[in-house]
Structures are given as C-alpha cells and as structure tokens.
Amino acid sequence: MNPVFPNAGPFLTIEGSKDKLPTPPDEEQPQAIVSVSTTFFPGAERSTVPSDLILISADRVLFHLHANRVLHPSTNGFAHKWPPQSSSINSSNVPMILVPESSQVLNLVLHCVYDLPCTRFSSTVQDVSDCVATILKYGLPLAAYASQAGPLYNLVLSKAPTAGIQMYALAAQHRLEQLAVAVSPFLLSLDLATLTDDLVGRMGAVYLRRLVFLHLGRSTALKRLLSPPLNYHTPDDDCGDQEHDALMNAWSLAVASLAWDARPDLAPTMIKTALGPLVDAASCSRCKEGIQQTVKSVVAGWVGIRTTI
Structure with missing residues (x-):
C-alpha cells in the first residue's frame, strides 16, 4: 500500500542520519537531507515489480523508477547514459543515473512516461518547453505522449488560455498536429502583428500560414454572413x-x-447586441420578425465557422 503524503508537493524532503545505524541516530552525528519524489518513491505502486532504477535530478531529488518503463522506450540509450558505470550502483544494486535536468522538468517527463496526469503541478511555460526538449533528448516517443488525451497533450493544453501562442509554437515546432489544432482556438484574439521573429521561426512557414488563414478566413466569413x-x-x-x-x-x-x-x-452575443436593437426600433411586426430571422441566421452561420487551423 502506498504511503500517503498529506498536502505534499511533488517532492518530499527527509532528514536522517548519513549512516543508517544506529537507530535512532546519535544526536552528534551529522544529518543528511534527501529529497524524494512523492510520486516516484520506494514502494510506490507504479508497477507489479519493485523499482530497479533511480534517476537523480540536478537539484538532487531522487526518482525511484522501473527500467522497462523509462529506458526501454528510449532510442538512444537514454542519451547514452545506459548502462551506467559500475560506480553508479548503490548498495542495493540499484543503478543510479544523475541527469542535468531540474526536478521540476524531470517530474513532468516521468509523468508523461508513466502516463500520469501532470496538470496539477505549478509548471511554467519554460518547464513545459524544457519537458518536450528533454523527452526528445532521451530518445523517448514524444508523439505518443502528446497524443490526444495523453499527459503531455493535457499539460500543453492547460497552458493555452494564458500562453496560447507559446504552446502553439511549441506544438508546431515539433509537428504535433493534434496539439496545434487543439491550441489554435485560443489564438483567435491574438494580434498577428505582435508575433516575434523567434515565434515565427519556431512555428515554421506551414503553421504560420495556417494561423494567418484562420484569422483571415473567419473575418472574411463574418463579412460574407453580414452582406x-x-x-x-x-x-x-x-x-x-x-x-x-x-x-x-x-x-x-x-x-x-x-x-x-x-x-x-467576435462572440456571437456581440452580433445580437449590435443588431438586436433594430427589432425594437421597427414599428411593424413583420419587419421585426424579418430582422429577428436575419439576426438568427447570421449568428447560426457564425457559430458554424470553424475555430481551428
């Protein structure tokens, strides 16, 4: 049974003796501070077998994992860190790999690997971008993690309301089609004139064109509906x-x-707000009915215009 960490964040810091004996530790003995992932800890029921691999982040957080989940999908030996040197085996014969990524980024990557939701963490836009880069660095299947309803898909989508163009550029840069389409509705209010050279370069010509045509197409469609x-x-x-x-x-x-x-x-309610008062201004019941039907037709047509690339 998994231990419970009430109100714990993604990492748990444990103070203990540097030497496991005696118990309790001598008061004069120096204390070691070990930080362990609250998701990937010893005994966590992430598999039917015990963990057989430890990854240590740059800020010294330990992640207890399973080699078949983390290493086997890698196409480059986990960036050529596997197999580890003999000096990287602990007293329990569990291989340990020190990686240069922060615990925040590594935590996101491993949640993707284990197909676990990771939107609850306070991740920054840079963390999400680094997560994608790290997945690629270690030869892991990015497309699988970013498939619809996958952990990375949901993570990127959760950032779209506040960082839509950054998430769109990220998806476009790595040709994650489903993700780019899902993010694109959040860009309808974007002023295309504010796009930087960096964003344009990352999304590439194809996805830039599709974004521009989304904007132009909707604006043209509205004018056509009103004509x-x-x-x-x-x-x-x-x-x-x-x-x-x-x-x-x-x-x-x-x-x-x-x-x-x-x-x-443009929100459909704005069309009603702009054209609706004409109904009250008309004195003829047949004119009122005609205006109502026309406004209803325009709104229905506008709602039916696609909102994605």
Whole structure:
C-alpha cells in the first residue's frame, strides 16, 4: 500500500542520519537531507515489480523508477547514459543515473512516461518547453505522449488560455498536429502583428500560414454572413417604402460597424447586441420578425465557422 503524503508537493524532503545505524541516530552525528519524489518513491505502486532504477535530478531529488518503463522506450540509450558505470550502483544494486535536468522538468517527463496526469503541478511555460526538449533528448516517443488525451497533450493544453501562442509554437515546432489544432482556438484574439521573429521561426512557414488563414478566413466569413440585405415584406399602407428605407439605413449602419471590426474572436452575443436593437426600433411586426430571422441566421452561420487551423 502506498504511503500517503498529506498536502505534499511533488517532492518530499527527509532528514536522517548519513549512516543508517544506529537507530535512532546519535544526536552528534551529522544529518543528511534527501529529497524524494512523492510520486516516484520506494514502494510506490507504479508497477507489479519493485523499482530497479533511480534517476537523480540536478537539484538532487531522487526518482525511484522501473527500467522497462523509462529506458526501454528510449532510442538512444537514454542519451547514452545506459548502462551506467559500475560506480553508479548503490548498495542495493540499484543503478543510479544523475541527469542535468531540474526536478521540476524531470517530474513532468516521468509523468508523461508513466502516463500520469501532470496538470496539477505549478509548471511554467519554460518547464513545459524544457519537458518536450528533454523527452526528445532521451530518445523517448514524444508523439505518443502528446497524443490526444495523453499527459503531455493535457499539460500543453492547460497552458493555452494564458500562453496560447507559446504552446502553439511549441506544438508546431515539433509537428504535433493534434496539439496545434487543439491550441489554435485560443489564438483567435491574438494580434498577428505582435508575433516575434523567434515565434515565427519556431512555428515554421506551414503553421504560420495556417494561423494567418484562420484569422483571415473567419473575418472574411463574418463579412460574407453580414452582406445579404434584409428581406422586406411587400410595402403596404401600414409599412411602406419610407419605413423600409429608414430600416434599411439603420441595418446598413449596424452591419457596417460590425464588418469594420470583423475580429476572428467576435462572440456571437456581440452580433445580437449590435443588431438586436433594430427589432425594437421597427414599428411593424413583420419587419421585426424579418430582422429577428436575419439576426438568427447570421449568428447560426457564425457559430458554424470553424475555430481551428
């Protein structure tokens, strides 16, 4: 049964004697401080067999792992760190590998390897980027971890609301198609003029073009939806040409205002807000009904326009 670490973060620091004997330790004996992952610790039930590998991060956090999960998928011997030197075997004959990555980044990588969710950690955008780079560095299957609903997929997507363009560039840089598509709706409000040379270079020409065409396509589609004139009923004694002309002018002004600022992230409610008051302004019930139907048609059409690359 796994021990429980209430309110623990991703790592647990344990103070203990440098020498395992005697117990309890002598008060004068120097104390060692060991930090252990609260997910990958000795006895964690991540496999039916005990852990047989220890990775030690640059900041000296220990991760107790299984070689078949971590090393076997690697196409380059875990960046040529496997097999370890004999000096890297501890007293329990468990191989230990010291890696240059921080515990924060290594923790994310290992959660991906073990197919465990990792969105709960306070990861930065740089941590996520370093996680992807580390997966590639150690020859691990990036595409598998970034597949839909996978841990890396969800991790990147969790950052999209606040760092959409960075996550899009990351997915585009590594040709993670599903992920790039999933992130792209968060870029509808992006001002394309703010794209830096670095971001453009990382996403590449193909994904830059698709992003630009997403923006242009939606703006053009909105203008097309707004272009048809109102369908007027046949003039009669109660509502004649004069009333129709006044309504047409009001409609044209409202539509022109929307079309002028045809942003790709325009909310459907804004269309209703801009065109809805014309219903109240019309004195004829048939004109009111015509405006309502036209607004409803525009909104339905706008909702149906794709929001992804």
